[in-house]
Amino acid sequence: YELYEQFKDNKNPNFKVFLVTIYDALKEGLVTQQFIAKVREELGQLYPQTYEGSFVAGLGDVFTEESIINAISFGERAIIEFPKINAGNIMCLGVDPGFGSSKTALCLTESIKDQDTIIVRFTKEYSRPNPEEIASICFDFHRKYWNAWVIVDGANAGFVHELQIAFNERPDVDYTISPNSNFVIPINFNKDHKNMLSKLYLFLNKGYIAIPKEHENLITSFRTAKATEYSLDKQQTSFNDLLDACRLSLYGYRIK
Helix, strand or coil: CHHHHHHCCCCCCCCCCCCCCHHHHHHCCCCCHHHHHHHHHHHHHHHHHHHCCCCCCCCCCCCCHHHHHHHHHHHHHHHHHCCCCCCCCEEEEEEECCCCCCCEEEEEEEECCCCCCEEEEEEEEECCCCHHHHHHHHHHHHHHCCCEEEEEECCCHHHHHHHHHHCCCCCCCCCCCCCCCCCEEEECHHHHHHHHHHHHHHHHHCCCEECCCCCHHHHHHHHHCCEECCEECCCCCCCHHHHHHHHHHHHHHHCC
16 A cells, blocks of 8 residues: 555656556456446445455445445546536535645536536645645636636635635625625635535435546545544545545535
């Protein structure tokens, strides 16, 4: 696992990582779809570790493996039907600011018009970035996709102000923020975090979320998510910053 984490980007010329999964075996005719369905049912949450080359730190208790697999399958179908982002669709960029011991995580989702479909389009974690850099990245998304709102944890007031300045929005404390006039929407994470996890759970179980398999760290965060009464246990949840960014992103769809 440590070697995989260190070399998985394949930038080291002396070490290369190959990820071979059961789906590669399926393409080569070595196994059948019926076999995959059989072992998936038999192994349950152990299936990704055994056949998908997935390093899962633990087994979560928030989301079912079935709902996660369905979201991945939905994601693979969705990117075939909708290979490119439609700038006319509503999008939410969830931002979980770190700037300290934790990483800063971004998750962009696109709501497909007139369909119960939300596609995860972009996920990334940034180690020790400066606020100006992240604010610039967020504004670049909005400049490219003018229907993209930024849903950010409002606890970091300095970063929220940095975002508002980048978007040419007033950073005044008493200024009323509205999605009708603002694209930067701060959320009281400490107050709403349970509702956000609950909404994420609901969206996943209802089959609204499409997660292409390329977002492997986000998928791992779903698989390892542990919580007590919808309070996420961040010590036991892998890539918890990405999960926070994802639930911020999805929470944005109640606003606009």
